[in-house]
Amino acid sequence: MSSRLINEYLREDKLPHIWCPGCSHGITMRAIVKAIDNLNIEKNNICIVSGIGCSSRAPGYMDFNTLHTTHGRALAFATGIKMANPKLKVIVITGDGDCAAIGGNHLIHAARRNIDITTIVFNNNIYGMTGGQYSPTTPQGERGTTAPFGNIDKNFNLCNLVKAAGATYTGRSTAYHVNMITKLVEEGIKNKGFSFIETLSICPTYYGRKNKKGNVVDMMNYLKNNSINVKAAEKLSDEQLKDKIIVGELYKTQEPEYTEEYKKIIESFQKER
Amino acid sequence: MMSNHIKLMQGNEACVEGAIAAGMRFFAGYPITPSTEIAEISAQRLPRVGGKFIQMEDEIGSMAAVIGASLTGLKAMTATSGPGFSLKQENIGYAAIAEVPCVIINVQRGGPSTGLPTSPAQGDIMQAKWGTHGDHPVIALSPSSVRETFDLTIKAFNYAEKYRVPVIMLMDEVIGHMREKVEIPNREDLEVIDRKKPTSGLVDYKPYRIEDGELVPPMAEYGGEYRFHVTGLVHDETGFPSNTPKVAESLIKRLIKKIDDNKKDIFLYEEYKLEDAEIALISFGSTARSAKSAVDMARAEGIKVGLFRPITIWPFLDTEIEQLAKKVNKIITVEMNLGQYAIEVERKACKYAHVDKYGKLNGELITPDEILKKIKEV
Numbered sequence: 001m002s003s004r005l006i007n008e009y010l011r012e013d014k015l016p017h018i019w020c021p022g023c024s025h026g027i028t029m030r031a032i033v034k035a036i037d038n039l040n041i042e043k044n045n046i047c048i049v050s051g052i053g054c055s056s057r058a059p060g061y062m063d064f065n066t067l068h069t070t071h072g073r074a075l076a077f078a079t080g081i082k083m084a085n086p087k088l089k090v091i092v093i094t095g096d097g098d099c100a101a102i103g104g105n106h107l108i109h110a111a112r113r114n115i116d117i118t119t120i121v122f123n124n125n126i127y128g129m130t131g132g133q134y135s136p137t138t139p140q141g142e143r144g145t146t147a148p149f150g151n152i153d154k155n156f157n158l159c160n161l162v163k164a165a166g167a168t169y170t171g172r173s174t175a176y177h178v179n180m181i182t183k184l185v186e187e188g189i190k191n192k193g194f195s196f197i198e199t200l201s202i203c204p205t206y207y208g209r210k211n212k213k214g215n216v217v218d219m220m221n222y223l224k225n226n227s228i229n230v231k232a233a234e235k236l237s238d239e240q241l242k243d244k245i246i247v248g249e250l251y252k253t254q255e256p257e258y259t260e261e262y263k264k265i266i267e268s269f270q271k272e273r
Numbered sequence: 274m275m276s277n278h279i280k281l282m283q284g285n286e287a288c289v290e291g292a293i294a295a296g297m298r299f300f301a302g303y304p305i306t307p308s309t310e311i312a313e314i315s316a317q318r319l320p321r322v323g324g325k326f327i328q329m330e331d332e333i334g335s336m337a338a339v340i341g342a343s344l345t346g347l348k349a350m351t352a353t354s355g356p357g358f359s360l361k362q363e364n365i366g367y368a369a370i371a372e373v374p375c376v377i378i379n380v381q382r383g384g385p386s387t388g389l390p391t392s393p394a395q396g397d398i399m400q401a402k403w404g405t406h407g408d409h410p411v412i413a414l415s416p417s418s419v420r421e422t423f424d425l426t427i428k429a430f431n432y433a434e435k436y437r438v439p440v441i442m443l444m445d446e447v448i449g450h451m452r453e454k455v456e457i458p459n460r461e462d463l464e465v466i467d468r469k470k471p472t473s474g475l476v477d478y479k480p481y482r483i484e485d486g487e488l489v490p491p492m493a494e495y496g497g498e499y500r501f502h503v504t505g506l507v508h509d510e511t512g513f514p515s516n517t518p519k520v521a522e523s524l525i526k527r528l529i530k531k532i533d534d535n536k537k538d539i540f541l542y543e544e545y546k547l548e549d550a551e552i553a554l555i556s557f558g559s560t561a562r563s564a565k566s567a568v569d570m571a572r573a574e575g576i577k578v579g580l581f582r583p584i585t586i587w588p589f590l591d592t593e594i595e596q597l598a599k600k601v602n603k604i605i606t607v608e609m610n611l612g613q614y615a616i617e618v619e620r621k622a623c624k625y626a627h628v629d630k631y632g633k634l635n636g637e638l639i640t641p642d643e644i645l646k647k648i649k650e651v
Contacts, residue, residue, distance in 0.1 A: 014513060047495050049341075060502060060513065065495040067344065068504035069337065070367050076334035080341025080349070083325045084299055085496045088345070106337075109330035262325060269321045 009033040009043070011063050018057055022204040022216035024175030025122050029058045031181035031199075032091070032120060036064075038186055041089055048091045049078040051098035053129045055122030055201070058093050072103030075110040078117050086259040089189060092119040096137040097127045100156050104136075111165035111194045115258040118188040118195040121158060124203040132206030143210045158198050163251050168193035170251040174200040176223040177247055184249060192257045200245060279456050284422045284448040285310035285352075287455055288378055289318060291426030292350050295465055297376070298324035299349040301338035303331055303357060306390045307446040308380035311352035332357040336364035340373045344503060346494030348430055352378035355388060358397055359404070365439050366405030367505045369528065372437035372481070372490065374468055376429045379441060380449040381558075383636050392636030393446035395558055398613035401441045402587050408525055410532040412539060413441040413587040417561045419453035425584070431466040432539060436531055437489050443586055445609070447559035447638060468492045471499065480512040488531035532588055541584035542593060546572065550579030552648060553597055553626075555618055556607040557583045560639050564607050567644035578648055589617045598622035603651050606630045607644055627651070 188195030383389025
């Protein structure tokens with residue numbers, strides 16, 4: 001199964017990837033490719049855009065139209081691509097620093113427009129590429145090289161943020177819940193509007209080591225044991241949900257999509273003639 | 274479609290009309306004085322020709338969206354002024370290394386920082402060349418009338434498409450907001466250049482492969498026949514990153530060479546009464562209009578002065594300035610800054626002629642009288 005996915009969707013000559021041993025980004029990348037395979041979308045009709053960071057290296061390995069942009073700007077580049085050719089399925093792969101810190105403005109505005117882009121965040125709670133600095137999703141109290149005494153910044157709940165900004169689909173999964181990533185990405189791509197999928201990833205090299213999270217298996221077990229499905233979470237109090245990772249399809253609605261609305265403006269002039 | 278007709282229009286309006294005539298079908302921008310009319314008119318005009326307009330959340334995003342749209346096959350432009358031009362610099366560098374054609378209009382205003390938002394300036398000469406980090410190619414043009422703004426915007430797109438580079442239009446507040454009579458040429462009389470596309474049916478397509486004797490790779494688009502990867506990292510002909518010193522050096526050198534070797538095609542300038550001139554003024558943009566009047570005033574008093582007006586600001590008109598310096602005794606650069614273009618002129622001309630400069634940056638235009646006074650001084 002895997003080898004077929006590799007043959008068909010990955011650029012084998014670009015492998016092995018640059019990710020550290022134990023990093024779960026590869027698992028997430030495979031889950032995305034599986035979603036595309038399940039949806040049977042023509043490869044030339046997909047454009048994958050990323051910013052800068054560990055996660056943003058994924059598109060280089062994926063055999064689609066791919067664009068590795070500047071730090072934080074993937075969604076702005078993707079907006080230009082989607083506007084220019086709305087037939088393209090545009091997918092953004094980004095990280096927690098890339099999309100929530102330097103690219104935070106583009107994130108909320110892409111969500112606000114409800115432009116048909118599926119954004120997948122590989123959230124490893126740290127800046128990995130630059131060596132382990134705290135990010136907007138590093139939990140309070142945890143350490144990074146730039147938070148040697150513990151992080152005092154409050155961390156973002158990304159799914160709540162983009163929902164409030166206007167996204168029409170949000171979901172969360174983890175590197176442990178691989179099939180769920182695939183399912184959420186499929187639904188996200190199918191949604192005609194801005195879709196946002198947060199996938200928790202593990203970074204044993206920096207985040208794990210800095211915060212004494214044990215080995216790779218321990219970190220995976222943490223994702224497994226501390227996750228709770230959104231359905232089950234509904235029955236629990238905020239106190240019981242403290243420190244839990246709520247996974248599953250979190251929000252889904254329908255709103256007019258940006259490029260469709262713009263198309264109506266163009267068509268109104270064509271009718272005039 | 275477009276008939277030969279005469280219109281009274283603003284420089285900013287002429288810029289949009291020129292862009293649409295050149296084939297612009299995507300504009301992303303952010304409101305900023307004194308370039309805002311370019312966004313407003315693009316918003317009005319583009320959907321009527323099947324094009325797209327988007328007001329992005331910031332200047333950085335506008336530049337990014339323009340690059341994304343260009344990679345997807347549309348001719349794309351953005352417009353801004355001082356502070357916004359600074360914000361766009363990182364992505365202008367991206368367009369340079371990834372070779373994405375695009376046009377950036379900078380209607381210059383007084384700086385630094387928020388500076389003088391509603392006053393003209395020509396203080397972004399050096400930023401246009403060196404604003405983004407690293408060695409990189411850039412083309413910058415500067416119009417000095419409304420009609421020329423129309424023509425040069427078309428040229429800007431043509432150069433962008435032909436050489437796969439970001440092209441910067443250095444307008445200024447006066448040119449942007451001034452209204453003049455413009456005779457719009459017939460569409461069939463305009464030269465419009467489109468990017469060269471790769472041949473169809475290639476088995477082993479490489480997005481940055483250069484044909485023998487060429488310097489610019491043909492360009493495919495997202496959603497077309499070929500799948501390809503684009504990055505801001507140093508890359509080889511496959512488009513994928515490489516850390517090899519040889520690859521890095523040959524890429525950056527080719528990027529520079531594709532402009533350097535084509536200077537003849539890119540060099541644009543105007544000479545006014547230089548045949549017998551002993552003193553040459555060098556001035557561009559709105560300032561060149563005052564300089565032209567000053568030439569006439571000086572000539573009326575028997576002083577042999579002429580004007581050399583660079584239209585292409587970058588690449589620097591090195592050979593032309595050198596030739597000019599050999600012909601005259603004295604050169605006076607006139608610009609609305611403290612001598613940014615003068616630095617380049619001095620470098621090339623000092624061996625042959627005395628170079629003096631006149632600059633002003635208080636938000637007021639340089640008047641012909643002031644220039645005449647300076648001529649008499651030297």
